[in-house]
Amino acid sequence: MALTQELGEFVAGVAARGAPPATHAVAKTGFIDSIATMIAGRREDAVRTAHAALSPLAGGPARLWFGDAQAGAADAALLNGMAAHALDFDDVSLRGHPSAVLMPAIVALAQERGATGRAMLDAYVAGFETWGELVDRESGIHHMKGWHPTGVFGAVGAAAACACLLGLDARRASHALGLAASQSAGLMSNFGSMAKPFHAGRAAQAGVLSARLAAAGFTASPDALEHPQGFLAAISPAGNVDRESPADTLGRQWRIEARGLNLKKYPTCYYTHRAIDALLALLARQPVDAGEVASVEVTMSREHATVLRNHRPGDALAAKFSIEFAMASALVAGKVGMAQLDDGFVRSAPVQDLFARVHVSFAAAYDPDTPGAAFADQVVVRTRGGAVHASEPVHHALGHAQRPLPAAMLREKFLDCLHAGGATQGGEALFTQLLSLEHQSANGLQVLQLPDANHDSSTEIPCGS
Template sequence: MTQAGLTRELGRFVARVAREGAPGEARAVACVGFIDTTGTLIAARQEDAVQTLLRALAPLPPGRARLLYGAQTTDAGTAALVNGTAAHALDYDDVALRGHPSAVLVPAIVSLATEMGCSGARMLDAYVAGYEVWGELVDRETGIHHLKGWHPTGIFGSIGAAAAAAVLLELDEEQSMHALGLGASQSAGLMSNFGAMSKPFHAGRAAQAGVLSARLARAGFTASADALEHPQGFLAAVSPRGEVDPVREVAVHARWQLPARRMNVKRYPLCYYTHRSLDCMLALRATCPFAPEDVEGVEVHMSQEHATVLRNHRPTTGLAAKFSIEFAMASAIVAGRAGLGELTDGFVQQPLVQRLIERVYVMAIPADDPHTPAAAWADQVIVTLKDGSVLQGEPVHQALGHAERPLGPADLRAKFVDALAHGRYEGDAQALFDQLAALEQMAVFTL
């Protein structure tokens, strides 16, 4: 680490992005984040978490930032809170950096950019800055934040969003440093709230905190110059076992992470830790069809770390089912899918679904994937039928949609269009997709 320290060096990096922009290959990946998150955000417009939040905030303060891609507007901070909560409400948003970066970054950027009249290129640059800062901090920790009870989306998101907002506001190095420190002091999110409205609220609050942090810094509000790296600072405070490196050289000055470290786009609106097993089960059903009534038991082979996050073993609501490997397997067996239509209280409570939930067991295997902390090298499902037959699925190393197995343009568009239909979007979904795909050429963001 240079003598300047981590917080100041990251402030310098954010200010550099504001001045010089990000490379085209990084902007192109960021554009995928905007497309996918816009879809998941609109899809969740009618969700209880979003509508309850709106009722609690009423009457909304005036402003020019749009809510939920509809006609209603409010100030940027409130819009970031609501839009960020919506982006994560279905747990259908992308995954990377041990959390859900786009669900925080995109709502913060869109809300503030709409109010300011920013260009699409500057919005993409803001995303890149937030993503890079988030990755820089995550990579300094060897422990698993989930196992300590932290939700990384909430604790890192407020800092990433502060970096993104600082780019939009064109803050200088000193101001950007303060914005990051202010974001760090607003970090929050507990894993115990998974399966409740509080989980998407973590993303919304992080987006709102980022907007507020950058605005405060622009006005002269200060934070400590070592807020991130101090022994009583952010990294040490949230470290599960104190295994954190606050002093190594800052990587963002030497290379861009985003082009090589893309986000993973979800195919299912459930916790990402269910996705490899879902791919395995659905492939098994396709090659070896069997009736749900014939299932005696299902073994899911996955790491104990991932199983710990999937804390809801007997869910009775769609919200709780998002964090249940038992439900994921039951849904795949009964419906042949695990989509938005299955994440309802009515489907979860079906007697056949509940019976299958009780027949699913987790077999913990080593978390030995060197490239994915806390993950096994591959997840696998084994189904035992009542006649004694045993069906083994092919182990799945990376779920379809992972950065190593990315969705093609047609699949990304299909997910987007389906999401907008679910959210009862009033406009032309295909046209909105095309506009977002051309975000870099947009002189003023007006969607």
């Protein structure tokens, strides 16, 4: 059986039989974390601009950012997906940001259909596993070719999730995947701009549209994913992609259990996190005045350094993809939080002055379990007085699936992010509901009272700082 059809069979099987409880536990964390970052991110310029450009929105049953405003499922998936990814504070796995795509698509369609929380969790698992099956067939690094995997694989993963939620049979589910593959997009060159969160939102929207079209009888090629001119071949960096092996572990070995989700402690590109952990731990052990720093050397992989393309960022959007900013923020402020992801702080003299003193060297040892990653990242700080301070190597950042955030820290991040998004009430109730999502319904979840993001001028509360 061809891969596209195998994945269609798998998605239909999850819809019919459900996914194991252990997979639901990981999926719930994805919902919690991405809903938090979505509500915090709704005030970002990219989201406000897109909302204004699309207004007036047609009415519908799907809620924008869990607030009073409602729209059709496709529009809600787009705007909610943009908000979930706008801060770059959302979780990481499968070489991308799965929850920022899967959650908005699932929630929007689930609210439209009045779906159960259990069905939402099954849909998330179906989307995650489909995404993982495709990304694991590639030996190259998509980032190095210029692809943003969140937008590229996210569209197909979201289509799988939505097809599962709609209960499509195998044939129509495979058509949904093929339709989504033709909508996959996202370029590395747009990192540090409003277009990056658009990749996530557009992928979520594509998932909704593809599943709906397939449900109505709209078709795609039965081999859209594995064809020599199909999805996998088209996006492969060097053509070293497996288009032919059977997907014989689907439904027997669950990637979501084995890999989990890596949650972000800092609202910057995940490739900065190990170095931030290393430097903050070093500074806790040996305080260093930023003005006395002669140089900061960061050892990381060439692939990760390539993604961190902004060496002298001039605003907060660009700073998210700058190892120079991450190190400068840790040295100047002693933290890298939402309060530091501010244009004024990024442009301040102490921060800008440090950029030229941050240097990257490439690691020789790579992590066999994480393509493109060094085995560990490390930071060495040299002072003007000649002192040399070396951090411990960091293999997993705090928040990694192998080094998870404590439950109290996850709750704190959730509530801080809701506060940052203007939700001063209802956060505790929503968090409690999401902890038992399998016993809830999409339309029974807490509705938050949110001020108008396009006109609210209240002071934002730092999220995750």
